[in-house]
Amino acid sequence: MTGPGTFTVELLGPVRVRRDGLEVDLGPARRQAVFAVLAAQAGRAVSREELVAGVWGDAAPATAEAGLYNHVSGLRRALEPRRSRRSAGGIIVSTGGGYLVDVAPDALDVHRFERHRAHARTLADAGALAELDRALALWRGAAFSGVPGPFALAQRARLADLRLATVEARAGLALAAGRVADVIAELSGLVVEHPVREGLRALLITALHLGGRQAEALRAYEDTQRVLVDELGIEPGPALRTARQRVVGDVARPPRTPSVEVARTGIVGRHRELDLLRGPPGRALWLDGEPGIGKSALLAAGLADRRVARVTGDEVDGRLPLRVLLDAVDGRHAEDLCADGPFVLVVDGLQWVDEDTVRFWTDLLPHTTRRPLFLIATARPVPRRADVARARRAVADFEGGEVVGLGGLPADDVVALVTGMVGAPPGPVLRGLCEQAGGNPRYVTELVDALLRDGALAFRDGVVETGRDLSRAVASALTARLDFLSPGTVTVLRWAALLGDEFAPGDVATVAGELVSDLVAAVDEAAAAGVLADAGPRLAFRHPLLRRALYRGMPAAVRTALHGQAARVLAEAGAPADVVARHLADGTS
Missing domain, CATH: 3.40.50.300 (P-loop containing nucleotide triphosphate hydrolases)
Incomplete structure (x- = not known):
């Protein structure tokens, strides 16, 4: 390296320069930005135009070039206080139309980070893991932290993505080495910071699975699916589906391997x-x-x-x-x-x-x-x-x-979907539950995943079967998918669920204490969304499974009280005796 002293440059965090081990005060943020643009391209001449664009951007003032000269002079005084103005060389070298930072590549932490990453790709598991540990140990926070300007912004995003990719690669190697608990602890925090990064979430699901925490792994997949659908409008990709499939395969032992095609695409038929x-x-x-x-x-x-x-x-x-x-x-x-x-x-x-x-x-x-x-x-x-x-x-x-x-899947395709998910066709009870989803693949998938998480599925005689009705946990997983509807519409649907798969609009208005005209907007919204359908003079839940989920999602004590209330107001309104009697029976059970 040219010039007196030994310099090291740190860009993976707040920008720092050390001369002979002592930190140098680079001055204000804009001056740090000038140095950062030069240091990130050490050994390359950077033109004044590039520096102005990288530090000030498109809105650079007319005084930007003069400001650049002042910042370079200030950096030279800070970095080499004993350097004469007339002396050649130094850490910041003037070129024909710009400047160059003259330091050895290994003086930059960014270069060492990328060198460790590249070396890791040439090594076996243990050696690669050690190299990636060294790479990640160089980080002290967000790259170019606190540095203004378009160049720093772009580099911060690029390096943050590289860091996450390195974390993912390291986590995979750590899982292979049996360091499951460490990986879970690290990734649990990172998925909160980066909720839509599928690689991190797939690794966390895998780690929870390897740690024997299958129920948590399935919940993590369900949370991931909800975030991706809500935030980006997309379904989980192949890595996530594969991670979930491994969990499902170990939670319940299927008689044959789940379908790779269904796991890969997430669809059947169509x-x-x-x-x-x-x-x-x-x-x-x-x-x-x-x-x-x-x-x-x-x-x-x-x-x-x-x-x-x-x-x-x-x-x-x-x-x-x-x-x-x-x-x-x-x-x-x-x-x-x-x-x-x-x-x-x-x-x-x-x-x-x-x-x-x-x-x-x-x-x-x-x-x-x-x-x-x-x-x-x-x-x-x-x-x-x-x-x-x-x-x-x-x-x-x-x-x-x-x-x-796109309508609902035919019954045979629903069976194929369940079979592809768990490796066995559904038995009569599970098939009956799935048929109530109205052919909606997401509702079917949510139902099966939730039953698996509840430990409510068992394999016997070549089929997968359930012996229980919907639990509140399963119901909550299904009704969470109604959050695209307005709160008022969901409230009307809960009252309707109390009345059965089919119901008269007047009865809903009666039990809800509203006029029928007040429910028109909610009914229209639910019908447009495919939740309700016409059934002659009555309305019906298009997906009986959703009706059961709405009903089971209420605590038993609340359901009982609501049935009693419904019996009273329906009797006062002159409803048929058998309707009132049913609610009285449910209200005292």
Whole structure:
């Protein structure tokens, strides 16, 4: 290294420089940012334009270059206080149009971190684990902590991702070495900090499983699935599904191996829909259906080998005009998207995005007739929006468009789903419970997972069977999937659950102490979401399983009191004697 003294540079945390082991005060944050841009590219000349852009960004003031000169002078005084202004060399070297930090690569902790990572890939398990331990020991907090500017921001994100990837690799090696408790302790905190990082969650599920904590492992998977669906609108990926499948396989010993295909894709059947997704471009496809019906899983399976830009709408995107599509196409025009061949543009959850995005997506329809562009949108029936309904009609009326409503799985496919999950077909009782899910794959999966977690499944005579009704824990797992409905609608559904699988709207109004007209909005919302369906002059739960879950989710004492209340108000309203008698019986049981 040129110049007096021995320097070390630390960027994996607050930016620090040590000269001969003593820390150097680099000065204010902007001056630290100038040094950080140079140090991160040690040995390379960085132009003044790059430095200004990296430290001040696009909004750099006219005085930025003068400020840069002052910061470099201040850094030189701090780093080499005895250095003459006329002396050549030094740690910060002037080049033709910029500056260069002249330190040995190993003087930078970032370089040592990446060297340990690379070396670990060449070693066997124990050696690799030790190298990754050394790499992670270099970190002292967030990289470039407290340093302003676009360069530091980008490097902070890049290095944070590398750090997490290193943590994941180390955790895998530590599990192989039997250090299960250490891994659980470390990852339990990290999944809270990074809730949608699937690799961390899959490793935590595996660690809990290896530690004999199968029930916690299944709960961790369920929590992960809920977070991914709620935050990103996607189902768990292959690593998570594989981790869950290993847990399921050990909780209950199946007579044969669970289906790899079901574990990989998360779907059964849907052959026509998969063929549509795997078809040629130059088309538009609209998939709609209730939450949990399998839209996202279908997209993942059907578009696995396609050139795809897939973005997911959520409730936040609706307040950020064009955000999801601009993220997907990176500002490119339709002709540019297809310049390198067929291109698939997917907006998953169009009901959440803003009106401009819906209009933009619809305006792309004519381009599918002139270019190899395949437009796909998915949507839930609620919330109801006029612009989303118009977009759906535009696809239906478009010559190259098709609207597909995803309904429930047929009974045979439900059996195949359960068999694929646990390695055995369901027995009569379990099959009856699953049939009450109305063919909704997520409800079936939640039911089976919750029964497994409760220890309520057993294998005998070549089938998997349950001997108990829904527990409150199982019911809670199922009813949690209704959180997309408004609280008022869920309250009406709880009253309806008290009355049975079918009920008269007037009876619900009576027991709830409301007018029938006050329930119209809630009933409309539940019907649009596929929770309720017409049954002649009455209404019915489309998924009897949900009705049972809503009912069983209430404490027994509450159910008893509510039945007594229902009997009293229904009798006062002149309800048939047998209806009042049933509630009286349930209210005294």
